[in-house]
Amino acid sequence: MEKFDTFTGLVAPMDRANVDTDAIIPKQFLKSIKRSGFGQNLFDEWRYWDHGEPGMDAAQRQPNPDFVLNQPRYRGVQILLARANFGCGSSREHAPWALQDYGFRVIIAPSFADIFFNNCFKIGLLPIILDTSALDRLFDAAKSTEGYRLTVDLQQQTVTTPYNESFTFEIDTFRKHCLLNGLDEVGLTLQHAEKIKQFEINRHNEQPWLF
Amino acid sequence: MQTLYDKLWNQHVVHIESDDPSSMALIYIDRHLVHEVTSPQAFESLKLAGRKPWRLNSILAVADHNVPTTDRSQGIHDPISRLQVDTLDQNCDELGITEFKMNDLRQGIVHVIGPEQGATLPGMTVVCGDSHTSTHGAFGCLAFGIGTSEVEHVLATQCLLMKKSKSMRISVEGRLGLGVAAKDIALAIIGEIGTAGGTGYAIEFSGNAIRALSMEGRMTLCNMAIEAGARAGMVAVDDTTIDYIKGRPFAPQGELWDRAAAYWRTLHSDDGAVFDRTVSLDAAHIKPQVTWGTSPEMVTTIDSVVPDPALENDDVKRHDMQQALNYMGLQANTPIAQISIDKVFIGSCTNSRIEDLRAAAQVAKGKHIAANIKLALVVPGSGLVKKQAEQEGLDRVFRAAGFEWREPGCSMCLAMNDDRLLPGERCASTSNRNFEGRQGPGGRTHLVSPAMAAAAAIAGHFVDVRKLDT
Ligand code: SF4
Numbered sequence: 124m125e126k127f128d129t130f131t132g133l134v135a136p137m138d139r140a141n142v143d144t145d146a147i148i149p150k151q152f153l154k155s156i157k158r159s160g161f162g163q164n165l166f167d168e169w170r171y172w173d174h175g176e177p178g179m180d181a182a183q184r185q186p187n188p189d190f191v192l193n194q195p196r197y198r199g200v201q202i203l204l205a206r207a208n209f210g211c212g213s214s215r216e217h218a219p220w221a222l223q224d225y226g227f228r229v230i231i232a233p234s235f236a237d238i239f240f241n242n243c244f245k246i247g248l249l250p251i252i253l254d255t256s257a258l259d260r261l262f263d264a265a266k267s268t269e270g271y272r273l274t275v276d277l278q279q280q281t282v283t284t285p286y287n288e289s290f291t292f293e294i295d296t297f298r299k300h301c302l303l304n305g306l307d308e309v310g311l312t313l314q315h316a317e318k319i320k321q322f323e324i325n326r327h328n329e330q331p332w333l334f
Numbered sequence: 335m336q337t338l339y340d341k342l343w344n345q346h347v348v349h350i351e352s353d354d355p356s357s358m359a360l361i362y363i364d365r366h367l368v369h370e371v372t373s374p375q376a377f378e379s380l381k382l383a384g385r386k387p388w389r390l391n392s393i394l395a396v397a398d399h400n401v402p403t404t405d406r407s408q409g410i411h412d413p414i415s416r417l418q419v420d421t422l423d424q425n426c427d428e429l430g431i432t433e434f435k436m437n438d439l440r441q442g443i444v445h446v447i448g449p450e451q452g453a454t455l456p457g458m459t460v461v462c463g464d465s466h467t468s469t470h471g472a473f474g475c476l477a478f479g480i481g482t483s484e485v486e487h488v489l490a491t492q493c494l495l496m497k498k499s500k501s502m503r504i505s506v507e508g509r510l511g512l513g514v515a516a517k518d519i520a521l522a523i524i525g526e527i528g529t530a531g532g533t534g535y536a537i538e539f540s541g542n543a544i545r546a547l548s549m550e551g552r553m554t555l556c557n558m559a560i561e562a563g564a565r566a567g568m569v570a571v572d573d574t575t576i577d578y579i580k581g582r583p584f585a586p587q588g589e590l591w592d593r594a595a596a597y598w599r600t601l602h603s604d605d606g607a608v609f610d611r612t613v614s615l616d617a618a619h620i621k622p623q624v625t626w627g628t629s630p631e632m633v634t635t636i637d638s639v640v641p642d643p644a645l646e647n648d649d650v651k652r653h654d655m656q657q658a659l660n661y662m663g664l665q666a667n668t669p670i671a672q673i674s675i676d677k678v679f680i681g682s683c684t685n686s687r688i689e690d691l692r693a694a695a696q697v698a699k700g701k702h703i704a705a706n707i708k709l710a711l712v713v714p715g716s717g718l719v720k721k722q723a724e725q726e727g728l729d730r731v732f733r734a735a736g737f738e739w740r741e742p743g744c745s746m747c748l749a750m751n752d753d754r755l756l757p758g759e760r761c762a763s764t765s766n767r768n769f770e771g772r773q774g775p776g777g778r779t780h781l782v783s784p785a786m787a788a789a790a791a792i793a794g795h796f797v798d799v800r801k802l803d804t
Binding site for chain 2: 140153154157158212217219295298312315331
């Protein structure tokens with residue numbers, strides 16, 4: 124996993140609540156057995172007029188010019204502002220993969236669905252929770268100011284506006300540590316291999332029907 | 335005094351970072367269910383890292399999302415779907431993982447076959463790369479969906495890194511009315527607490543209305559816990575649980591059975607255990623539910639009307655409601671019973687078990703689907719459910735009524751195979767998600783119980799099952 128450090132990125136607003144993972148990446152694209160290439164179908168049904176199927180050439184598609192990410196001002200976007208319960212629905216990690224592949228590194232919302240939130244950390248996409256009033260202000264600023272950028276500092280746990288206004292966010296220390304250092308969680312867990320084996324032996328003795 | 339969730343959690347902590355109960359813990363996983371959509375990338379990464387599955391006999395695999403529900407003798411014609419199913423077969427064969435292949439009688443939706451085989455047992459941690467893994471919590475186990483990186487993590491380490499959730503008790507007391515089903519309880523709860531109401535919580539469903547439910551009903555309820563935002567839903571173990579498991583292929587037998595059953599009986603919340611949140615519902619007040627929008631919380635009762643966004647004070651909510659009505663092609667204040675439909679889907683991991691099919695068949699018996707219904711599908715949850723239903727003659731009831739009787743799989747719940755809605759088509763569906771495009775691009779989904787879906791097929795529009803004279 125890539126290390127996450129401080130960066131400043133262009134911001135786009137996605138002004139709707141309960142954006143589900145079916146909307147983030149529709150199911151026909153889940154048939155892929157790869158981890159990459161989902162970015163071109165991110166928000167496919169909102170983003171294009173025509174119906175998307177795997178293997179289509181994006182250049183031949185009909186983009187919906189009204190969809191927020193299709194507006195030229197958001198080209199190169201890295202930070203998504205979202206509303207409550209972002210990422211609800213299925214457990215598909217394809218949703219964070221698609222967001223990351225499109226170029227997003229941070230999603231800021233007042234709340235996220237649990238599994239989506241969890242999945243983001245596994246790939247180094249940072250979901251940040253800010254309160255609704257902070258988000259309302261960021262939404263206003265991002266909509267009214269072309270080229271609006273925010274700076275995210277993971278070490279300091281802050282989101283900073285171009286006017287140097289800062290919002291602090293919470294993050295679990297373990298997750299922060301993994302992101303900052305780009306650590307492989309499987310490798311970390313395997314450091315406890317002996318403990319896992321011992322646990323398994325005890326469990327086998329107590330509840331042999333499980334094995 | 336512990337909640338059921340506390341007991342299950344404590345039983346599985348291998349390691350915890352600090353004494354702070356909210357810190358990351360390494361949790362041991364007893365059962366890992368695998369399907370074709372969320373596993374290929376996990377197997378690939380595992381291989382690339384030169385790792386092997388930690389404990390093969392914890393894994394049970396099945397292809398369900400992409401499989402055709404029509405004649406399977408020709409295989410899968412869509413090459414991309416076929417590749418995904420073949421990839422699962424290859425991975426399982428190569429590693430020695432137990433898999434029910436597409437033409438195995440035991441094949442079916444992963445959340446139907448786990449319990450059916452006795453592979454889901456009380457006291458277990460059960461995971462699967464699928465959000466509806468919450469279904470298995472009906473057995474007094476801790477079951478939740480995970481993403482692909484976590485699938486890889488469990489394959490490689492038999493553990494998951496996680497934080498303990500908060501606990502919520504939803505108690506439903508009283509007697510359900512005739513014609514009101516577990517699905518209606520689930521939707522009524524989501525209507526009450528919202529799709530994010532359970533976020534951050536593990537929900538225990540309790541109360542005498544829950545104890546009165548069959549295992550099928552409890553599975554329907556726990557299945558929908560994720561639609562309320564909760565990763566896990568659960569029900570305490572009682573006789574109903576233990577009777578259901580007895581004699582199933584993966585369940586313990588003989589002396590081990592007695593030991594297991596004695597332990598399972600301890601899997602309930604202690605009297606006086608404290609929950610972070612409690613919600614109560616009166617079963618007698620729950621009516622048949624129908625969703626009108628594009629989120630399961632956009633739900634109302636059969637005797638009601640499509641709500642009016644103009645009456646909503648919250649700006650974001652009003653806007654979402656309007657957007658949902660536009661997508662659904664509905665006018666505010668239309669009586670639900672006047673909404674006519676094009677297709678009917680009875681199936682999915684929510685409602686494709688034998689009891690669900692019986693409830694639907696009872697309504698369809700001796701009747702015929704309405705002229706405006708273009709397709710009414712019944713898709714059993716597994717090959718074994720299908721066989722049982724055929725032994726009971728349910729297939730003949732459905733066929734005579736104009737329904738199609740299909741092979742088991744996810745089917746039109748998410749339309750990854752050929753079963754789908756066309757743009758603008760309206761469907762009465764027993765599945766769990768009414769998101770935009772879920773059952774096909776532009777398709778309009780109304781979530782209902784099996785009896786309500788069958789009744790809608792017969793009438794051509796939604797009707798109140800409580801008023802049918804069956
Ligand atoms: S039936 Fe539907 S919800 Fe259930 S596992 Fe299949 S696709 Fe998912």
